[in-house]
Amino acid sequence: MHNTRVFSTAFAVAFAFTLGACSGGPNIDRNGGEKSAFKVALLTPGPVSDKSWNGGAYAGLMAIRDTLGADVSHIQTKTPAEFEENFRQYGAKKFNLVFGHGFEFQDAAKRVAPSYPNTVYVTTSGTSVAKNLAGADFAFEEASYLAGIVAGRMTKSNVLGVIGGTELPPVKRSFAAFEQGARSVNPSIRMIVSYIGNWDDASAGKEQAIAQMSRNVDVIFQNADAAGLGVFQAVKEAKNVWIIGSNSNQNDIAPAQTLGSVVIDLPHAFLLIAREVQKGNFTGHVFSLGLHDDVVKYVANPATAAAVPRVVATAVDSISARMKGGSFTDRILPDSMQDKIAR
Numbered sequence: 001m002h003n004t005r006v007f008s009t010a011f012a013v014a015f016a017f018t019l020g021a022c023s024g025g026p027n028i029d030r031n032g033g034e035k036s037a038f039k040v041a042l043l044t045p046g047p048v049s050d051k052s053w054n055g056g057a058y059a060g061l062m063a064i065r066d067t068l069g070a071d072v073s074h075i076q077t078k079t080p081a082e083f084e085e086n087f088r089q090y091g092a093k094k095f096n097l098v099f100g101h102g103f104e105f106q107d108a109a110k111r112v113a114p115s116y117p118n119t120v121y122v123t124t125s126g127t128s129v130a131k132n133l134a135g136a137d138f139a140f141e142e143a144s145y146l147a148g149i150v151a152g153r154m155t156k157s158n159v160l161g162v163i164g165g166t167e168l169p170p171v172k173r174s175f176a177a178f179e180q181g182a183r184s185v186n187p188s189i190r191m192i193v194s195y196i197g198n199w200d201d202a203s204a205g206k207e208q209a210i211a212q213m214s215r216n217v218d219v220i221f222q223n224a225d226a227a228g229l230g231v232f233q234a235v236k237e238a239k240n241v242w243i244i245g246s247n248s249n250q251n252d253i254a255p256a257q258t259l260g261s262v263v264i265d266l267p268h269a270f271l272l273i274a275r276e277v278q279k280g281n282f283t284g285h286v287f288s289l290g291l292h293d294d295v296v297k298y299v300a301n302p303a304t305a306a307a308v309p310r311v312v313a314t315a316v317d318s319i320s321a322r323m324k325g326g327s328f329t330d331r332i333l334p335d336s337m338q339d340k341i342a343r
Contacts, residue, residue: 037071038278039095040064043086044076045102046199050226053199053247057101057124060270068274083108091116097277099124099270103168109133120277120284124269125170129284136269139290140170141177142323143262144221146298146316147244148181150259151219152189153312154242155182161192161217163208163231165199165224174246174262178221185315192217196227205230213238219259222246229253242304251301259308260300269295291324 048058126135205227245261322328
C-alpha cells in the first residue's frame with residue numbers, strides 16, 4: 001500500500017514492452033492469423049519478491065494470464081513521473097487494462113486516462129473514478145480489526161506495535177482498526193506506531209522492530225512490504241515476540257512466531273476486475289472488496305494456533321461471519337464475549 005522504488009526510466013520502459021517473458025503465449029485464430037489479445041499490464045511500486053503487497057499483485061497478473069489467456073506485462077516503477085510515463089506507454093500500445101498498484105498511482109492515472117479512452121486504468125487502494133478509470137478499495141480494516149482482537153488477547157506486556165512503510169491513508173486506517181480490535185478485548189493496551197519512511201529497506205524495518213521491542217512491545221503488526229521482511233527477522237531473533245503479517249499470507253516467514261496474516265487475495269480481486277473489463281462496455285466505478293467477497297480475510301497461522309485461546313479464535317470466526325453478513329457495524333464485541341476473552 002505503497003510507495004515508490006527502483007529501475008531507471010529508460011530500462012523500465014524497454015522492459016515493460018518486452019512481453020514474451022510473461023505473456024500468455026501466441027494468440028492465433030483458426031485461420032492462422034493473429035487475433036486480438038486481451039492485454040493487461042501491472043505497475044508495482046516495489047519488488048515482487050517482497051512476499052507481500054507487490055508479490056500478491058504479480059500473482060494476480062499471472063492469474064489473469066493463466067485463467068483468461070491474456071497477454072501480460074509488468075514493470076516496477078520509481079517516481080510519479082514514471083507512473084505517468086508508463087501509463088501512457090501502455091495506453092499507446094492499446095492495452096485493455098492497466099493496474100497501478102497503490103494509492104499513490106491515482107493522480108497519474110487521472111491525468112492519463114482521458115487520453116486513452118479504450119484503456120481501462122485501475123488503481124488499487126484508490127477511489128478515483130472516470131469513464132475509463134476505476135478504484136479498487138480493499139476493506140483491509142475489517143481483517144485488521146480481527147487481528148487486533150488476537151493481539152489484544154495474546155500480549156503479556158499490554159504494549160502493541162504497528163510498523164508501516166509510509167503514512168498512506170489505507171495503512172493508517174488499518175492500524176486504527178487494529179487498535180480498535182485490540183481495545184475491544186483489552187482496554188489496557190498501549191500502542192506504539194512507527195513508520196520506516198520507505199517500503200524497501202529491510203535493515204530499517206529490523207531497526208524499527210528492535211526499537212519497539214526495547215519499549216516492551218510483544219506483538220507487532222507490520223505493513224511494510226519488502227522492509228517488513230526485516231521486521232520478521234528481528235522477531236525471529238527475539239523469539240519472545242509475536243508478529244502479524246499483511247497483504248499476503250506471510251505465516252511461513254516466521255512460522256513459530258506468526259499469529260496470522262491480514263490477507264488481500266489479490267489474484268481473486270484482479271480476476272474479478274479483469275473479467276468485468278473483458279466483457280466490454282466498462283464504466284468506471286469503485287470496486288469495494290472485503291470479507292464479503294472473500295478478497296480480504298484474517299488467516300490464522302496453523303503452526304501457532306494452539307497458543308491462541310479457543311475463545312479468541314471463536315470470537316474471530318464469529319465476528320468475521322458477521323462482517324461478511326453486514327451485521328457487524330459498531331465494531332464492539334458483546335460484553336459477554338469481551339469478558340471471556342479479556343481473562
